[in-house]
Amino acid sequence: MTTTINNISPASGGQEIASDAKLWDQSHVMTTYARQPVELVRGEGCWLFDTDGKRYLDFLSGIAVCSVGHAHPYLTKAIADQAATLMHASNLYLTQPQARLARRLIELSDFERVFFCNSGAEANEAAIKLSRKYGRAISERKVRIVTATNSFHGRTLAAVTATGQPKYHDPFAPLPPGFDYVPFNDIEALEAIVTDDTCAVLLEPIQGEGGVIPATQEYLTKARALCDKHKALLIFDEVQTGVGRTGKMWAYQQYGVTPDVMTLAKGLGGGVPIGACLARGAAAETFKPGDHGSTFAGNPLCTAAANAILDILADERLTQNAATVGAYLKERLATLGAPRGMGLMIGLELDKPIAKKVVAEALVLGLIINATGDTTLRIIPPLTLTKELADEGVNLLRQAIEKAAE
Numbered sequence: 001m002t003t004t005i006n007n008i009s010p011a012s013g014g015q016e017i018a019s020d021a022k023l024w025d026q027s028h029v030m031t032t033y034a035r036q037p038v039e040l041v042r043g044e045g046c047w048l049f050d051t052d053g054k055r056y057l058d059f060l061s062g063i064a065v066c067s068v069g070h071a072h073p074y075l076t077k078a079i080a081d082q083a084a085t086l087m088h089a090s091n092l093y094l095t096q097p098q099a100r101l102a103r104r105l106i107e108l109s110d111f112e113r114v115f116f117c118n119s120g121a122e123a124n125e126a127a128i129k130l131s132r133k134y135g136r137a138i139s140e141r142k143v144r145i146v147t148a149t150n151s152f153h154g155r156t157l158a159a160v161t162a163t164g165q166p167k168y169h170d171p172f173a174p175l176p177p178g179f180d181y182v183p184f185n186d187i188e189a190l191e192a193i194v195t196d197d198t199c200a201v202l203l204e205p206i207q208g209e210g211g212v213i214p215a216t217q218e219y220l221t222k223a224r225a226l227c228d229k230h231k232a233l234l235i236f237d238e239v240q241t242g243v244g245r246t247g248k249m250w251a252y253q254q255y256g257v258t259p260d261v262m263t264l265a266k267g268l269g270g271g272v273p274i275g276a277c278l279a280r281g282a283a284a285e286t287f288k289p290g291d292h293g294s295t296f297a298g299n300p301l302c303t304a305a306a307n308a309i310l311d312i313l314a315d316e317r318l319t320q321n322a323a324t325v326g327a328y329l330k331e332r333l334a335t336l337g338a339p340r341g342m343g344l345m346i347g348l349e350l351d352k353p354i355a356k357k358v359v360a361e362a363l364v365l366g367l368i369i370n371a372t373g374d375t376t377l378r379i380i381p382p383l384t385l386t387k388e389l390a391d392e393g394v395n396l397l398r399q400a401i402e403k404a405a406e
């Protein structure tokens with residue numbers, strides 16, 4: 001029998017699953033996530049809806065993923081059309097959506113070639129492998145990778161090793177060798193660590209998980225000069241900052257400092273899993289056939305979605321929107337704490353260690369927001385946010401902070 005929409009049984013995806021999701025999740029999904037006590041079923045624009053039909057204003061966008069909001073009709077049509085045409089073919093063959101996305105990313109940036117993958121961690125994994133191969137071609141000792149403390153680069157073994165936070169390392173030792181960590185924004189520490197044995201310096205232009213901490217102009221300028229001096233690759237992890245989030249297409253444009261390699265994921269697919277590692281100069285020519293790859297990477301479905309995201313960003317001027325609404329939101333947030341960040345990537349520093357309580361109170365009030373530490377809230381809404389919705393979010397947040405402080 002051919003499966004049709006009408007003959008799918010409840011056990012394969014119907015009502016039964018929705019009603020038992022909490023129980024089944026608790027019993028059967030590995031316990032890697034501390035879930036919020038809400039089951040989301042639907043999204044529309046900047047709004048999410050739970051099983052009771054309660055709506056939530058989304059100030060998180062699936063952790064900086066749903067860049068064009070939820071259920072954007074142009075994106076959903078592009079995905080549906082591509083699914084009905086060709087979803088997957090493997091990288092043994094050429095496909096139009098992947099080649100087109102590569103061309104558009106290159107035209108929109110300062111890079112020359114792209115490697116596609118499926119997530120931010122994989123994009124950084126590609127950048128790490130690429131820089132090791134690049135370094136070893138110069139000298140067998142040129143394999144060291146410098147990253148910043150408090151950074152976040154993902155959960156695969158090399159990406160988590162690059163992540164400068166011991167709490168993510170300790171259970172998984174032994175880790176791959178060859179990584180050096182320096183305090184973020186500390187130029188002297190960077191100068192002391194980068195040598196001719198360094199193959200790459202990997203930095204987030206704005207540390208995201210670390211609490212929305214922007215790099216200083218001086219720091220990135222100096223990092224570029226140090227990498228040039230020692231023939232090391234400068235890699236920017238733009239998994240969170242890329243694709244319009246900060247009010248420019250790429251955060252490196254905020255600083256006028258162009259890295260050799262840039263990694264992307266999150267907002268690039270608007271919800272479908274896609275990552276990318278872009279490179280220029282020698283770095284762009286480092287990988288040869290067989291050096292790296294992935295079965296799903298850059299498949300027609302995900303690259304068609306990313307092409308649609310780029311269309312929407314341009315048509316609806318969402319990068320500019322992130323800049324203007326982000327500046328407005330930051331101004332409004334200054335009444336609640338000390339905001340920092342760029343565009344629609346904002347950290348709000350509270351004067352009390354109540355951030356987690358605020359997240360819980362906000363959820364009750366109908367606002368989805370996230371905390372990166374005891375005193376820091378992270379605000380990363382869809383790039384489609386309007387000033388009216390920014391006001392609504394600030395009002396809900398004010399109430400949540402008041403409640404949490406009681």
Ligand SMILES: Cc1ncc(COP(=O)(O)O)c(C=O)c1O
Pocket residue numbers: 063119120121122124152153154155204208209237238239240265266
């Ligand atoms: C800057 C940065 N790099 C890498 C990652 C890892 O991305 P993924 O979870 O898609 O592997 C994240 C995720 O939060 C991130 O913020």
